[in-house]
Amino acid sequence: MAKQFTKLDRRALRQLKPGHKVQEHGIGFERLDSGDGLYTVNIMVDGERIHRVVGRESEGTTRTACEAFIEKARTDARHDRLSLPRGRKVALSxxxxxxxxxxxxxxxxxxxxxxxxxxxxxxxxxxxxxxxxxxxxxxxxxxxxxxxxxxxxxxxxxxxxxxxxxxxxxxxxxxxxxxxxxxxxxxxxxxxxxWGWISSAKPKMRRMKEGDGRIVYLTQDQVHAFLAAAELSNSTQLHPFVLIALETSMRMSEVLSIRKEHVNIAQRVIYIPKAKAGARDQPMTENLAVFLEKYIKQSVTKESEWLFPSLTKKDGTPMSKSGHTVAIQKPFKDAAIAAGLDPTKVVRHTLRHTAISHLVQSGVDLPTVKRISGHKTLSMVERYSHQSGAHIQAAMDKLQSRYAAIKLS
Structure with missing residues (x-):
């Protein structure tokens, strides 16, 4: 539909006095002191401001020419080009x-x-x-x-x-x-x-210092207290979530997205197709294998493909687009408080830290821990060798005993 002009029709422009301006639909007109008229355009096209002088009345410029200019600019923009300046691409936001x-x-x-x-x-x-x-x-x-x-x-x-x-x-x-x-x-x-989207070098990005590198993990007593609190939770999914995380070292997203078909009770592994470092078979404890066999039979419906199916809306459709639970923060926090733990320090990932820390402290070699945890490098696993861990002191006691044996001989 053609735009209707009232301020920029011929009769109104002839009556415009020198020094006065009018603007309508992105087109501006100014009556100069010489009596000549000056046409301009001031519009936004794809986030870019175009403000140009189109020409003077004495040169044959008309409102129609301004309209044609605007239409061309918008057409060029649709093809990712601006007509002015010539050949310049629209900046990619x-x-x-x-x-x-x-x-x-x-x-x-x-x-x-x-x-x-x-x-x-x-x-x-x-x-x-x-x-x-x-x-x-x-x-x-x-x-x-x-x-x-x-x-x-x-x-x-x-x-x-x-x-x-x-x-x-x-x-x-x-x-x-x-x-x-x-x-x-x-x-x-x-x-x-x-991909050729930019020609300049990327901006320098300085990583931030991440503190002293100490990892928060639960002691054996805290593990038992937290498991007991999780078992009493109103959420039927919290206890199995906590147990799986503690007895596999799996990440929260990996646990919540377990499919029933990926649980192999006989071989005591859980297949993770989209792990952070690539697909892997996650080993689990015998205790967890026994628990999961019973849990799948008694608590997971035959219709569900997930170990942790999403809650459903009134119409029966899952609340999560994925079909499985994606967050378990509130019952987790409540259980942490009930177990006497600090909910600002004990979070879902703390369970993974706990499992890996206790593997290391039990004397399991780091390459094996890496295989269980799914870390990319050994250096990432070494962070779990806590300086204040009881296993460190036990190692030093062994060193002392060896020196003492040499002295006695």
Whole structure:
């Protein structure tokens, strides 16, 4: 439908006095002191401001010429081009780059795509937004780090009116969390250069110091107390979740996404098709194998393919798009409090730390621990060799005994 002009019709323009201006539908007209008329255009096209002088009345410029200019600019923009300046591409925004980045990773089968997608959707895109990808500098990255460290960590709460209500945990974002988000940002820039989206080098990203490296884990008494509290929880899924995590060292996402078909009771392994370091067979204890055999028969419906099926809405459809439970924060926190533990320090990943720590402290060699935990490198497992662990003191006692035996002989 053609635009209707009232301020820029011929009769109104002839009556316009020198020094006066009118503007309508992105077209401007000014009556100059000489009596000549000057046409301009001032519009937004795909987030880019175009402000141009089109020409004078004395040169034959008309409102129709301005309309044609606008239409051409918008047509060029639809083809990712701006007519002015000639040959210049529309800058790719960070938001659009993030969308294309995840799409290409899924197409090529990249690693940790869901985690990268979460980093982008929840934190990186809201911060960088429409900023052109090529304009993001090291200073902007530093601003992002400062912004994220000041944020309070939120967790999914109960379902209300069909939506999950987020709640504050009381904790602020850790340097380690920010570093993982920076890793996603760095990879996006590296791939953007490889795919030809940007020609400049990616901004420098300095990793943040992650503290003294000590890992929080539960003692044997705390493990028993927490298991007892989980068994009394109103959530029927909490106790099996805690037990599996403690007796396998699996991550939260790995536990909650277990399919029944992937549990092999006879061989005492759980197949994890999408583990962080690649697909693996996860060993489990005999105690857990006995528990899972009974749990699957008595607590998991035959219709469900998941060990932890999602709660359903009133119409019977699962609340989670994946079909399985994706969060278990609230009952976990309640159980931690009931067990006399600090819920700000004891989180879901603490169970993985606990399992690996006790494997190391039991004298299991690090390559075997690596095989069980699914870590990529031995150096990552070495972090669990706590200096204050009882196994360290036991090793030193053995050294003392050996020296004493030599002295006596």
């Amino acid at each position: 960070f938001k659009d780059a993030a969308t294309r980045y995840i799409a290409k990773l899924r197409e090529a089968g990249g690693k940790n795509i869901d985690t990268k997608d979460q980093h982008l959707r929840q934190h990186l895109v809201p911060f960088f937004g429409a900023t052109p990808l090529s304009k993001i500098s090291a200073f902007d990255v530093e601003r992002y780090k400062k912004h994220r460290l000041g944020q309070v960590v939120q967790a999914g709460g109960d379902w209300r009116s069909g939506k999950r209500v987020a709640r504050d945990t009381g904790r602020t974002t850790s340097p380690g969390t920010v570093n993982r988000e920076l890793a996603t940002l760095s990879h996006l820039f590296s791939q953007s250069g490889e």
